[in-house]
Amino acid sequence: MAASALCWALRVARQVLPCPSQTRSYYVDWRMLRDVKRRKLAYEYADERLRINAIRKNTILPKELQEVADREIAALPRDSCPVRIRNRCVLTSRPRGVKRRWRLSRIVFRHFADHAQMSGIQRAMW
């Protein structure tokens, strides 16, 4: 299972164009990989979940129908719900202290900002 997951990870990661800049051929860690899987599944099942939820969160349709819908949505794969996605840092896979705009953890952000590699970022002083 682990081997297959590893193969899948390698296949996913190998779609890297030959560019001279820094390239990452692997995900930082397994947690990042799982997060990636969750995002993919969430994208696939997004429409279905939306429609089934529209039936569920309803006052017009009969309740029996809504219960059936409840069961249906629970039967979907667990990783398909968007709530399980965690916005990790893109470079270090840190789950906490991640700024949404840059998708970087605070430590990496600070590192790049101090080396003047973040466009438009300046040390605040007032």
Next chain:
Amino acid sequence: MWRFTAFEALLGPEDYNPDVTLPVHSSGAGRNAVARNARRSSRSRPAALKGRRGCERRAEGAMWGRLCGSGRILLLAGAARHCGRPHRTQKLFSTSSVLSATEDEPTAPTDSTTKVASKEGAAETPKQKLLKMIGDMKVEVTTKRKFQQLKEQEIKKQATNKQEGLHGGSSTFQNSAEDVQRSKPLNPELVQAASAVASSFPHNKEQAESELLAQLRRHEETTDKQRRGGTINICNVISEMTVKRQSPAQRGVRISNRISLEMDEDGQRIKPGRPSSHSDSGRSLKAGKRLNIFTKASPETENALKTVSSPTIWDLEFAKEIAAVTEQPPRNGFEEMIQWTKEGILWEFPIDNEAGMDDGAEFHEHIFLEKHLKDFPKQGPIRHFMELVICGLSKNPYLSVKQKIEHIEWFRNYFEEKKEFLQEI
């Protein structure tokens, strides 16, 4: 540089041993005199070394600082300061002061001389007079409107002349008028200017003046002719002319062919031979009659080529490979941006808000979606629900029409599956 030569002279003889040549009779008076001289020189130094000489002072200090390591030079400096060569230092500093003074002096007198010259010359030289005259003369600018007015005037004149001609005997008058105009004397100002210019010539002043006046007369004649003749003559002339166009490529080739920067092994420049043959052939290849020596490709093969099936995967891969091999890294920022735009990283400018979304559907297809509700029951909660769904979809600008139809389809399928269940309820 005289500044540094002074110090070179100071520090010149490195083998100078100060201990040996210390004067034996360094008496108190001598010492005081030396001190006084030193003080005088030091006092005179700042007077001489001001402003511009600040760099010299800095250089001097730097030089002293740099050579401070070697004790010998310190001693030398000390000796020079106190007893060694006060007179020479004084002389050196005096020379520096003198030189500085002399440098300052020439600049001051030159300024005064130029000022004097400008004041004096204006009134005297004929050149200045001529320039003044030319500056005072007004330039007559003929604008389009004025030209049209002139045209109308001369047309009227021609009409009146024709009328007069009908009566007869006016042609002679016209000719006489022309003669009178020709013999009309030139503008006295122009004559004066011509004489001034001729006077400024080094030799043959009279000849120059006569030539200038003849030129002026010719110029006047031509302008009169132009005014009378109008634009018609010019139009006729220009219509017959053709413009020879030179393509920028040809121009560039010609310019690059003139100068060759190639170097031989010896370092001699390779001069271009006779490139006329190449250029002639280049021109004659495209121009000229066709010889019809080579037969065109038969139309059968052309059709065969066109009827080839759509490119296979291998063909696509091959094409991709070729593109990947032949592509060069971008030479400048523009090419980089072009590459990014092709890849989709960079948006296309000017920014189109509906860049990836435009499916060519009109607004009524987005809003009026009731026609898709045909298969649904016309009464009941499902219809109510679906009408709400449609209302929501019509207000959604982010989905395409296809996606909205798919949405409704899904609901239809879902309710079809649940029909039996619903009927049980």
